[in-house]
Amino acid sequence: MANLFPAQTRVSPHFSEPDLIVTYAQASGAFAALQGGKPRVKISKDDLYVYINALDLRTETLSAQAGANYLPSATLKGTYYGTQTYLVRTRSIWDEQDIAxxxxxxxxxxxxxxxxxxxGIYQQMRxxxxxxxxxxxxxxxxxxxxxxxxxxxPDEYGNTTVVTYDNGAMSLWLLSQIVNLKSGMYQSGAQITNRIRFIGPQRVLLQFQLANIVQVVAYQRPGAGTSTTAEVVQNVAREAGDEVEYYYDDTLIGKGAGGADMVIMTIPEIEQPDMPxxxxxxxxxxxxxxxAVNLQYADMAAPMKIPTPIPDGAITEVQQMRITxxxxxxxxxxxxLSLPY
Structure with a gap:
């Protein structure tokens, strides 16, 4: 909460560069996991829970050459799920001396x-x-x-880390995970197009995108000598009608099983399987x-600002958002996906 701008001693004559060296933080791609790439702004500032209903069905039928006296029917089961909301707040204080x-x-x-x-609030949302x-x-x-x-x-040579893994084998393994992901939600056929998103540390995904060029071997394999692991995955998925995108968040370093790096693979929004x-x-x-597959709710699109004058001529400003x-x-x-680096 401090405003630290100490006095300066400079040699004269001199030139002062007007531009600042600003501390940068990573612009996280974690929100790409959400439908629409952002939280749903639907809740009120005093909502303590978010609930969503679900409907399941089990239909029984009877097949016979003759009519039956007893016929089964469909069973519809309703249930609901909920999650808590949290109020995220922070304060800023300054006076005319701080401004000067x-x-x-x-x-x-x-x-x-x-x-x-x-x-700070956006990082807390992440x-x-x-x-x-x-x-x-x-x-x-x-x-x-x-x-x-x-x-x-392990790959065929026994390697188990991102930097030592066979690059072609890595691309095939990632594609096999996409197959499992799509199969688990029946996202195939009927001209379904999915947007598949990988979210992980820079050191993992940039390795896939820039450094891991698929090696040339005795047999032909996709991208050998010309494409990286990430390009092979994107190109093969694109030919099948899907789009693969990569986003970065370094807080996922060490968050996988056994201290491995975590890479999240998800389809934020599914398509309804439909056939004519x-x-x-x-x-x-x-x-x-x-x-939607993944959700986060917020009470507004950006934090609310509440400025208030305080004694001795200072200003205090509170910013807040309620989120899930x-x-x-x-x-x-x-x-x-747990990938040892």
């Missing part, structure tokens, strides 16, 4: 404090999305009950229904 001191550094203190507070506030309750994407956790197996004519998924036409943790409502659509 910051001005000597070419800093607009109110604007800097505003952006600093906003960044933490809630990935890890939750109460992991024991299944909050956060990596704590999702029913999500599929997979550890990278006879459709064995016709119940999927019922409305209203959501196609990350919430995977379709665990079949979330794969947690």
């Amino acid at each position: 001191a910051a001005a000597h550094y070419a800093v607009s203190l109110p604007a800097a404090q505003d952006l600093a507070a906003r960044q 933490t809630g999305l990935l890890y939750g506030y109460q992991p024991a309750n299944g909050e956060g994407l990596i704590n999702t009950a029913g999500a599929t956790s997979v550890t990278l197996p 004519g006879i459709n064995t998924n016709v119940f999927g036409d019922i409305q209203p229904a959501t196609k 943790s990350g919430w995977c409502i379709r665990p079949q659509g979330l794969y947690l």
Whole structure:
């Protein structure tokens, strides 16, 4: 909460560069796991829980050459799920002396404090999305009950790390995980196009994208000598009608099984399997229904600012948002890949 702008001693004559060296933080790609790439702004500022209803069915029929006296019927079962909301707040304080001191550094203190507070809240939203506030309750994407956790197996040479793994074998392994992901949610046929997203540390995904060129071997394999692991995965998926995208978040370093790096693979929004004519998924036409796989809710699109004058001429400004943790409502659509670096 401090505003530290000490006095300066300079040699004259001199030239002062007007531009600042600003500390950068990683612009996290974690929110790409959400439908639409952002939280749903639907809750009120005083909502303590978010609930969503679910509908399941089991239909029995009878097949015979003659009519029967007893006929089975469909069983519809309604249930609901819920998750808590959390109020995220932070405070900024400054007075005219702070503003004057910051001005000597070419800093607009109110604007800097505003952006600093906003960044802190957004980083807290990222933490809630990935890890939750109460992991024991299944909050956060990596704590999702029913999500599929997979550890990278050894390649044909016995390598088990990202930097030593056979690059062609790595691309085939990633493609096999996409097959499992799509199969688990019936995302095949009927001209379904999925947007598959990988979210992981830079050192893993950039290795796939830039450094891991598929080696040339005695037999032809996709991308040998010309494409990286990531390009092979993208090109093969594109030919099958899907899009693969890569996003980065370095907080996932060491979050996998046994201290391995975690890479999240997910389809944020599924397509409804549908076929012309006879459709064995016709119940999927019922409305209203959501196609989302991962959710996070917020009470507003950006933090609320509450400035208040305080004694002795200072200003205090509180910024706040109410959010939920990350919430995977379709665990079949979330794969947690543990890749030792």
